[in-house]
Amino acid sequence: xxxxxxxxxxxxxxxxxxxxxxxxxxxxxxxxxxxxxxxxxxxxxxxxxxxxxxxxxxxxxxxxxxxxxxxxxxxxxxxxxxxxxxxxxxxxxxxxxxxxxxxxxxxxxxxxxxxxxxxxxxxxxxxxxxxxxxxxxxxxxxxxxxxxxxxxxxxxxxxx
Amino acid sequence: xxxxxxxxxxxxxxxxxxxxxxxxxxxxxxxxxxxxxxxxxxxxxxxxxxxxxxxxxxxxxxxxxxxxxxxxxxxxxxxxxxxxxxxxxxxxxxxxxxxxxxxxxxxxxxxxxxxxxxxxxxxxxxxxxxxxxxxxxxxxxxxxxxxxxxxxxxxxxxxx
DNA sequence: AGAATACCCGAGTAAATTTGTCAACATTGG
DNA sequence: CCAATGTTGACAAATTTACTCGGGTATTCT
Ligand code: FES
Ligand code: FES
Numbered sequence: 001x002x003x004x005x006x007x008x009x010x011x012x013x014x015x016x017x018x019x020x021x022x023x024x025x026x027x028x029x030x031x032x033x034x035x036x037x038x039x040x041x042x043x044x045x046x047x048x049x050x051x052x053x054x055x056x057x058x059x060x061x062x063x064x065x066x067x068x069x070x071x072x073x074x075x076x077x078x079x080x081x082x083x084x085x086x087x088x089x090x091x092x093x094x095x096x097x098x099x100x101x102x103x104x105x106x107x108x109x110x111x112x113x114x115x116x117x118x119x120x121x122x123x124x125x126x127x128x129x130x131x132x133x134x135x136x137x138x139x140x141x142x143x144x145x146x147x148x149x150x151x152x153x154x155x156x157x158x159x160x
Numbered sequence: 161x162x163x164x165x166x167x168x169x170x171x172x173x174x175x176x177x178x179x180x181x182x183x184x185x186x187x188x189x190x191x192x193x194x195x196x197x198x199x200x201x202x203x204x205x206x207x208x209x210x211x212x213x214x215x216x217x218x219x220x221x222x223x224x225x226x227x228x229x230x231x232x233x234x235x236x237x238x239x240x241x242x243x244x245x246x247x248x249x250x251x252x253x254x255x256x257x258x259x260x261x262x263x264x265x266x267x268x269x270x271x272x273x274x275x276x277x278x279x280x281x282x283x284x285x286x287x288x289x290x291x292x293x294x295x296x297x298x299x300x301x302x303x304x305x306x307x308x309x310x311x312x313x314x315x316x317x318x319x320x
Numbered sequence: 321a322g323a324a325t326a327c328c329c330g331a332g333t334a335a336a337t338t339t340g341t342c343a344a345c346a347t348t349g350g
Numbered sequence: 351c352c353a354a355t356g357t358t359g360a361c362a363a364a365t366t367t368a369c370t371c372g373g374g375t376a377t378t379c380t
Binding site: 004005006038040041044058059060061062063 | 366367368369370371375376377378379
């Protein structure tokens with residue numbers, strides 16, 4: 001398994017915030033309950049997201065968290081990279097440390113890691129919270145008005 | 161970082177075996193030295209690969225390891241999945257346990273993990289050891305002589 | 321003002337995983 | 351036989367994960 005609970009919980013939490021976007025702050029307890037995340041743990045995760053500028057907080061009674069930007073301007077990559085760090089399969093495909101491996105120019109496995117990295121980023125860079133919300137709406141009730149470009153949905157059953 | 165050293169060392173080792181394919185068994189010590197892998201550790205890894213039917217061993221003096229199949233019939237996925245287990249970003253996209261998550265109908269993050277999984281498999285299923293060997297030959301021919309300071313940062317930009 | 325609500329922060333920690341190391345043994349070639 | 355090499359299982363340090371806990375601070379409601 002690739003991701004830790006940080007990334008998984010974090011994306012769930014951000015999605016939950018996206019659902020309530022524009023309707024005031026959402027208390028941590030609500031996020032934790034709805035997405036079934038240990039509240040004390042989520043506290044830590046959302047602190048990271050806050051410091052990264054993805055969410056902002058409102059203190060005091062009736063406070064909570066809200067998205068800092070519009071859901072269409074927050075990508076899955078923003079969330080996952082913030083919480084998990086680089087999703088590179090190996091050190092040598094990180095920008096930070098390009099000289100960690102000794103014979104990088106001859107190491108052919110490096111090109112494998114690069115291709116995996118690019119492939120992952122194709123997915124997570126190209127998907128925003130708004131895309132997730134749209135998918136969710138479409139699944140929950142498939143009537144409604146909106147007829148816009150079907151960009152990436154491929155009608156796979158989401159079970160149940 | 162996604163992969164552990166198991167997968168990284170393992171793919172290096174398999175690549176090394178691919179280079180020597182058809183020329184008799186390669187001792188563990190040679191693989192370890194050429195790919196700079198702790199020999200005692202590689203011992204464990206190659207045992208896994210042997211049990212998975214990817215390599216076979218020749219005991220005794222002048223013994224060593226060799227690929228069980230042709231390099232073009234061994235994919236990167238074969239190696240990585242053997243050593244790392246499923247590369248799924250989350251439990252819920254494993255065939256083994258599809259009902260592990262309780263409210264899968266509301267969970268839109270699952271589709272994200274599915275897309276990442278598919279994307280990774282597009283890469284690793286479609287690449288064989290022979291592909292890696294071919295790439296290696298090509299690189300050695302083009303920059304045969306000198307060891308230049310290469311900036312691979314350019315390739316990072318491609319992933320957008 | 322005072323109480324309730326809710327974020328903020330740093331410590332601690334048990335369990336799991338990773339990344340090896342080591343020793344004894346089995347097999348083969350010369 | 352002897353040396354080279356694979357086979358196996360045990361052990362363990364270091365790191366990471368996935369939390370828990372306790373006190374502190376800011377804000378709002380009455
Ligand atoms: S593993 Fe990093 S360059 Fe080969
Ligand atoms: S995380 Fe598994 S279904 Fe949502």
